[in-house]
Amino acid sequence: MKISVAMCTYNGEKYIVEQLNSILHQTKKVDEIIICDDGSKDSTLEICNKILKTSNIEYKLKINKKNLGFAKNFYQAITLCSGDIIFFCDQDDIWKENKVELMCQVFNDNPNALLVFSNAHITNENLEIKGNLFENLSYQNSYLNNQYETVNYLLNDNFVTGATTAIKKEILNYIGDLDNGWAHDYWFGIVAALYGGLKNINEPLIYYRQHDKNTIGIGKKYGFDKIKKLFSKNKENNIENQYAELRLPQLIYLDKFIKEQKLDACYQKILDKKLDFWKKREHFGQQGIITNVIIVIKGAIKKEQVSNRNVDKPILKDFIKAVALAKRDK
Numbered sequence: 001m002k003i004s005v006a007m008c009t010y011n012g013e014k015y016i017v018e019q020l021n022s023i024l025h026q027t028k029k030v031d032e033i034i035i036c037d038d039g040s041k042d043s044t045l046e047i048c049n050k051i052l053k054t055s056n057i058e059y060k061l062k063i064n065k066k067n068l069g070f071a072k073n074f075y076q077a078i079t080l081c082s083g084d085i086i087f088f089c090d091q092d093d094i095w096k097e098n099k100v101e102l103m104c105q106v107f108n109d110n111p112n113a114l115l116v117f118s119n120a121h122i123t124n125e126n127l128e129i130k131g132n133l134f135e136n137l138s139y140q141n142s143y144l145n146n147q148y149e150t151v152n153y154l155l156n157d158n159f160v161t162g163a164t165t166a167i168k169k170e171i172l173n174y175i176g177d178l179d180n181g182w183a184h185d186y187w188f189g190i191v192a193a194l195y196g197g198l199k200n201i202n203e204p205l206i207y208y209r210q211h212d213k214n215t216i217g218i219g220k221k222y223g224f225d226k227i228k229k230l231f232s233k234n235k236e237n238n239i240e241n242q243y244a245e246l247r248l249p250q251l252i253y254l255d256k257f258i259k260e261q262k263l264d265a266c267y268q269k270i271l272d273k274k275l276d277f278w279k280k281r282e283h284f285g286q287q288g289i290i291t292n293v294i295i296v297i298k299g300a301i302k303k304e305q306v307s308n309r310n311v312d313k314p315i316l317k318d319f320i321k322a323v324a325l326a327k328r329d330k
Contacts, residue, residue, distance in 0.1 A: 004083030
C-alpha cells in the first residue's frame with residue numbers, strides 16, 4: 001500500500017520545517033510527498049527542497065504559474081498523488097508520530113473505508129493547546145452510527161477537517177465535478193458518507209495550529225468586530241452577512257449529484273429537509289425583522305433548528321442571524 005501526502009503551500013516558511021519533519025519521522029513511513037505551491041514569495045520552496053532532497057522519500061514540487069486559490073490547489077495536489085492512501089496536509093500544523101500508522105490501520109480494518117478523519121489539538125501559533133477539535137465542532141461519535149445518520153449530521157454542519165483527513169484514492173472515482181462550491185474536505189466527506197465509507201479516530205493526531213494567517217480557521221469566537229460586521233448595513237464582501245447564501249448552492253448541487261448518481265432515495269429525503277430549512281432563510285436579507293423572527297419562531301416550535309444544525313444554541317444563532325440580516329431603512 002503506497003502512501004502519499006498532498007500538501008499545499010503559500011508563503012509558509014515560518015512553520016513548514018516543523019510540519020515536514022513531523023511527516024518524515026512517522027512510525028509508518030510515507031512513500032511520496034506532493035507539494036503544490038501557489039506562488040510563494042518567501043523561502044518556502046527552498047526550505048522544502050533542502051529538507052526533502054535528503055529524506056529518501058519521493059517528492060515533487062509543483063509551482064503554479066498563477067494563483068489557483070486554496071481549494072483548487074488542493075484538488076491539484078490530490079490528483080498528482082500516486083498513492084493508494086492520500087493524506088491531506090496543511091503547511092503549518094504538526095503531526096503526531098503515529099498519525100499515519102493509526103489511520104492506515106483503520107483503512108486496513110475497514111475495506112469499505114473511503115475517508116478517515118481524526119480529532120486534533122487546537123493550538124495557538126506557539127503550539128499551546130487551546131482546545132479540542134471535535135468539541136469545537138460539536139461532533140459526537142453517534143453521528144457515525146449508520147450511513148443515513150452520518151449524511152444527516154454532516155449536512156447539518158461539517159465535522160470533517162481536511163488537515164486531519166486521509167482518503168483512499170478510489171474515492172476519486174465518485175467525487176464528480178470538483179468546481180462545485182463545496183470546500184474540498186467537506187465534499188470528500190459528503191461523498192464518503194454517501195457511499196458508506198466515512199470513518200473516524202477519536203484521538204487527536206495533529207496539533208492544529210491557529211494563527212492570524214490561516215486560510216481557514218476554527219475556534220474563532222464572535223468578538224466585537226465580528227458582531228459589528230454582522231449587524232452592519234454594508235453587506236458587500238462580508239461573509240458574516242451570509243447565511244443561506246452559503247448553504248443553498250451547495251445543497252442544490254448535491255441534489256443534482258444524488259439524482260445523477262441514482263443514490264439511495266433515503267438520501268434525497270434527508271436532503272429535501274435541509275433544502276426546506278435553508279430556503280425559508282433564503283430571503284433574510286430582503287425581509288423585515290418581524291417576518292424573519294416569525295420564521296425562526298415557527299421553526300423553533302417544530303424543532304427545525306435542532307434537527308438541521310449541529311451547533312450549540314442553534315435557535316439563538318438562528319435568531320441572531322434573522323435580526324442582523326433583516327432589511328432596514330437607510
